[in-house]
Amino acid sequence: MGFDNHLPTRRELLVGSGALFAWSQMPRIARAEGRDPRLLVVILRGALDGLGAIAPVGDPDWISLRGDRALVLDGKPPALPLDSFFALNPAMPNLHRLYKTGKAAIVHATATPYRERSHFDGQDVLESGLVKPGMTSSGWLNRALLAMESGGRVDPRGSRALGIGSVTPLVVRGSAPVMTWVPQRLLPASEDTQNRLLDLYQHTDPKLATVLQARMKLASLGGAPGAGDPMSDDPTLMPPGIARVRAYFAEAAGTAARYLAKPDGPRVGAMGFVGWDTHIAEGAASGQLYNLLGALDGAFAAIESNMSEVWHETVVAVVTEFGRTARINGTQGTDHGTGTVAFLIGGGLTGGRVIADWPGLKPAQLFEDRDLKPTTDLRAVLKGLLRDHLRVDEKILAETVFPGSADVKPMGGLVG
Amino acid sequence: MSNSAKAEAVLALHRFGMGPRPGSLAAVGTDPRGALIAELDRPLTLTAAAILPASAKAYRTVADDNARRAARAKQAQQQAKKQQTAAAPVMSEDQTQTQGQAQGQDKDAAEMAAKQAAEAVPDPGRPIYLQEAKLRTEAALAADIGFAERLVWFWSNHFCISAYKIQSMSGAYEREAVRANALGHFVDLLLAVEGHPAMLFYLDNLGSMGANSIAGINRSRGLNENIAREIMELHTLGVRTGYTQDDVISFANVLTGWTLVPPGDNPEHGGEFIFNPRLHEPGGQTVLGKRYEQEDAEQGRAVLRDLAAHPATATHVATKLARHFVADEPPPALVEQMAKIFRDTEGDLKQVAIAMVSSDEAWRGPPSKLKRPSEWGVGMVRATGITAVDPVRFTGGQELLGEGLWRPSAPKGYPDDEASWIDGVGRRLDIANNFAERVAATADPQAIIEDVFASEIAPEVKQAVGRAESRQQALALLFMSADFQRR
Numbered sequence: 086m087g088f089d090n091h092l093p094t095r096r097e098l099l100v101g102s103g104a105l106f107a108w109s110q111m112p113r114i115a116r117a118e119g120r121d122p123r124l125l126v127v128i129l130r131g132a133l134d135g136l137g138a139i140a141p142v143g144d145p146d147w148i149s150l151r152g153d154r155a156l157v158l159d160g161k162p163p164a165l166p167l168d169s170f171f172a173l174n175p176a177m178p179n180l181h182r183l184y185k186t187g188k189a190a191i192v193h194a195t196a197t198p199y200r201e202r203s204h205f206d207g208q209d210v211l212e213s214g215l216v217k218p219g220m221t222s223s224g225w226l227n228r229a230l231l232a233m234e235s236g237g238r239v240d241p242r243g244s245r246a247l248g249i250g251s252v253t254p255l256v257v258r259g260s261a262p263v264m265t266w267v268p269q270r271l272l273p274a275s276e277d278t279q280n281r282l283l284d285l286y287q288h289t290d291p292k293l294a295t296v297l298q299a300r301m302k303l304a305s306l307g308g309a310p311g312a313g314d315p316m317s318d319d320p321t322l323m324p325p326g327i328a329r330v331r332a333y334f335a336e337a338a339g340t341a342a343r344y345l346a347k348p349d350g351p352r353v354g355a356m357g358f359v360g361w362d363t364h365i366a367e368g369a370a371s372g373q374l375y376n377l378l379g380a381l382d383g384a385f386a387a388i389e390s391n392m393s394e395v396w397h398e399t400v401v402a403v404v405t406e407f408g409r410t411a412r413i414n415g416t417q418g419t420d421h422g423t424g425t426v427a428f429l430i431g432g433g434l435t436g437g438r439v440i441a442d443w444p445g446l447k448p449a450q451l452f453e454d455r456d457l458k459p460t461t462d463l464r465a466v467l468k469g470l471l472r473d474h475l476r477v478d479e480k481i482l483a484e485t486v487f488p489g490s491a492d493v494k495p496m497g498g499l500v501g
Numbered sequence: 502m503s504n505s506a507k508a509e510a511v512l513a514l515h516r517f518g519m520g521p522r523p524g525s526l527a528a529v530g531t532d533p534r535g536a537l538i539a540e541l542d543r544p545l546t547l548t549a550a551a552i553l554p555a556s557a558k559a560y561r562t563v564a565d566d567n568a569r570r571a572a573r574a575k576q577a578q579q580q581a582k583k584q585q586t587a588a589a590p591v592m593s594e595d596q597t598q599t600q601g602q603a604q605g606q607d608k609d610a611a612e613m614a615a616k617q618a619a620e621a622v623p624d625p626g627r628p629i630y631l632q633e634a635k636l637r638t639e640a641a642l643a644a645d646i647g648f649a650e651r652l653v654w655f656w657s658n659h660f661c662i663s664a665y666k667i668q669s670m671s672g673a674y675e676r677e678a679v680r681a682n683a684l685g686h687f688v689d690l691l692l693a694v695e696g697h698p699a700m701l702f703y704l705d706n707l708g709s710m711g712a713n714s715i716a717g718i719n720r721s722r723g724l725n726e727n728i729a730r731e732i733m734e735l736h737t738l739g740v741r742t743g744y745t746q747d748d749v750i751s752f753a754n755v756l757t758g759w760t761l762v763p764p765g766d767n768p769e770h771g772g773e774f775i776f777n778p779r780l781h782e783p784g785g786q787t788v789l790g791k792r793y794e795q796e797d798a799e800q801g802r803a804v805l806r807d808l809a810a811h812p813a814t815a816t817h818v819a820t821k822l823a824r825h826f827v828a829d830e831p832p833p834a835l836v837e838q839m840a841k842i843f844r845d846t847e848g849d850l851k852q853v854a855i856a857m858v859s860s861d862e863a864w865r866g867p868p869s870k871l872k873r874p875s876e877w878g879v880g881m882v883r884a885t886g887i888t889a890v891d892p893v894r895f896t897g898g899q900e901l902l903g904e905g906l907w908r909p910s911a912p913k914g915y916p917d918d919e920a921s922w923i924d925g926v927g928r929r930l931d932i933a934n935n936f937a938e939r940v941a942a943t944a945d946p947q948a949i950i951e952d953v954f955a956s957e958i959a960p961e962v963k964q965a966v967g968r969a970e971s972r973q974q975a976l977a978l979l980f981m982s983a984d985f986q987r988r
Contacts, residue, residue, distance in 0.1 A: 131911075201741075202730070203740050203741075204913075205911075206740055206741070218740075218741070219741075222920060258920055274933075274934035274977060275934075275974075277970070277974075278977055278978070279930065281965060281969070281974070282977075282978055282981050284965070285965045285981075286983070288961045289959050289961050289962065289983050290983035292919075292923060293923070293926055296923055296926050296927055297926070297927050297930070300927030300928075359911070362911075364705045364725055364726075414723065414724065414725060414726075415710060415723020415725060416705065416709065416722055416723070416725045417722070418725070420725075420726050421726075421730075
């Protein structure tokens with residue numbers, strides 16, 4: 086049918102959902118141990134099909150579940166083996182290499198406590214760290230920062246969060262101040278104009294003053310590529326092909342890494358990529374999901390490269406609001422589901438393994454006979470990283486960062 | 502006019518209109534509420550819309566062009582193949598390998614060139630999008646107050662589609678489905694948007710087919726839940742209002758067959774809504790506990806009518822409207838009053854809008870809402886009295902501020918709270934600075950303050966403008982001031 090021509094564009098194009106870093110001279114405890122850890126959280130908005138990313142090729146029910154849409158080791162192109170049971174989407178050779186060298190781990194059949202299927206509520210739970218949607222306007226990463234502040238572990242000059250894109254993700258919203266960065270395309274206003282405006286805001290609108298101040302501080306760090314480029318009159322608005330999606334992912338993630346790597350830069354950050362809502366023609370092996378995972382793989386390479394000397398102190402957690410249906414739907418895609426995967430990469434990681442309490446794929450083993458059943462609480466993974474990498478206190482994790490999660494023990498041994 | 506009357510007139514323009522422009526204070530006069538309500542009686546149609554193609558024609562323009570492009574690419578590929586065959590003479594054994602490699606590279610290069618040639622053609626949906634953007638923006642610039650245009654913008658965002666996915670129809674969709682019904686009854690608006698090809702396209706319903714439909718039995722494709730879920734979650738009831746996964750599936754079955762006419766041999770036809778019974782799941786369905794036995798598109802219309810009349814919809818819509826216009830956390834009494842009018846008038850959106858601006862609650866709060874980039878951008882241009890825009894520049898600016906026209910990243914549309922936008926305010930400075938540079942020759946910041954704003958601007962802003970080192974800087978500071986950013 087004629088309209089098929091249009092289908093890839095929306096999913097491919099909607100990549101610019103922003104990125105943020107929590108900005109803080111911390112964590113002191115880790116520093117006292119002679120470490121200076123970095124944590125970047127990447128949110129895949131739209132719900133990643135975990136089974137399309139990491140295929141359980143050793144599960145006897147895998148082929149019957151997905152038929153000719155199943156990733157397989159002798160596929161075209163062949164899936165990349167991770168162990169005797171799981172294989173990685175062939176779009177991700179970088180991740181495969183990192184995994185083989187112990188610098189990447191996969192958590193499979195994982196989910197937040199959210200069990201409905203609304204993207205927006207699901208992202209709310211993922212980012213707020215609470216068990217239900219709509220309960221708070223702050224994110225767990227921001228509250229983790231605050232917890233550190235209250236422990237006196239933050240530089241007295243104050244903490245800041247930095248964002249790429251114009252809409253701030255919930256995960257870093259909260260009382261700890263936030264700072265954003267948007268790719269530069271126009272000639273920025275002069276320093277003098279900025280100072281005058283700041284002065285004006287300080288007398289009329291303290292909130293706007295905070296935002297402008299954050300931006301000016303960021304500009305002074307000069308981490309953004311192309312800052313000061315001559316202004317362009319023609320911000321290209323043509324729907325980008327996958328090449329531009331790849332470029333965007335790499336630029337956004339690479340910029341995040343460049344800031345995180347700076348000696349006086351932020352230590353914690355978060356960013357989001359959209360486009361994972363693959364209802365139609367998912368294309369795990371060759372279509373839109375393959376392309377998006379390839380772009381994500383490129384982002385991983387950009388992070389590794391730009392982290393450079395501090396790569397060994399870096400952990401990146403890549404998470405999504407929920408998974409997708411285990412079976413292919415009526416339009417060669419997948420609908421909203423439950424269990425999915427999380428990618429962990431970084432030089433600071435103890436990786437080289439797929440962490441999964443595998444639930445199986447028989448109809449009775451699926452959640453509500455439709456989704457991969459979640460067997461690992463994603464909060465356990467995030468709490469493990471915050472505790473062991475950033476040294477956030479376990480009690481604070483259970484009470485304020487992920488309230489009501491005392492029963493969800495932090496997963497140990499993720500970082501070396 | 503007394504000072505407090507002037508202040509209320511300026512607030513009316515910011516909070517419910519498109520912002521002050523030359524002459525707009527006179528248009529508001531001494532009765533801001535009455536002036537806002539009176540504007541709702543004027544027709545909402547775009548006078549210049551006759552030059553724009555209807556959605557189906559816009560769609561065909563792009564579909565035909567895609568077909569031509571595909572044909573050209575195929576032709577170019579075949580041509581490239583022929584040349585390679587011709588250029589591969591019999592060779593001696595030791596030449597084979599290198600020659601083979603070179604040939605492989607040639608082949609790649611030829612295919613790439615063919616592909617590029619095909620892709621180099623500009624997308625015909627783009628000029629349509631830009632024309633639509635120009636007309637819509639200029640309607641906002643020309644409006645005396647802009648309350649009615651704001652309502653169009655609100656409903657367009659509530660029932661958003663994305664130009665990333667369906668660029669050609671995005672403007673026509675707003676005109677045909679949203680603008681035409683923005684001051685009518687909610688049910689008519691709902692029926693118009695959900696039955697519009699652009700929405701069916703955007704939310705993946707075109708190929709959705711019932712498992713027991715004729716097409717479903719013959720082909721291995723089936724149901725897509727997307728539109729059914731988003732209608733209940735985003736367009737009508739609101740999330741967590743009691744519908745279940747089974748309701749979503751049943752409603753998706755109800756909507757199977759809602760599709761568009763594929764472009765075919767007849768150049769005058771294609772891209773219109775059609776109910777295709779061959780895709781439709783036969784039989785009755787139960788949605789929210791009610792049985793729907795209708796045989797055709799009436800089944801879907803019946804469900805939509807019931808969703809429109811559901812009390813949860815009244816609350817959802819009233820909350821969103823009040824949040825958009827009045828405050829991130831709107832006064833509960835205001836929301837309840839608007840929801841009551843919605844219920845009492847069977848969703849008469851004009852009456853709901855009148856109820857909003859007639860309520861003291863809607864005027865009492867300080868101007869604490871941060872304007873979205875689109876509102877702020879139009880407000881800035883309006884203040885200068887400019888009424889024509891370059892749509893490339895204007896839509897580009899909106900895109901850079903994170904609110905591309907008809908391009909939200911998800912069916913939920915753009916958010917309406919300060920937390921989502923405030924971190925992007927710094928970015929607005931680049932746009933304001935750039936705009937100030939371009940209009941500094943003609944726009945006088947003092948005149949804007951005194952004539953357009955009747956001096957209803959913070960004294961600190963007047964001082965900063967007065968002390969600026971250049972007219973451009975004065976304008977940039979004025980456009981960036983809280984008086985321009987908040988409403």
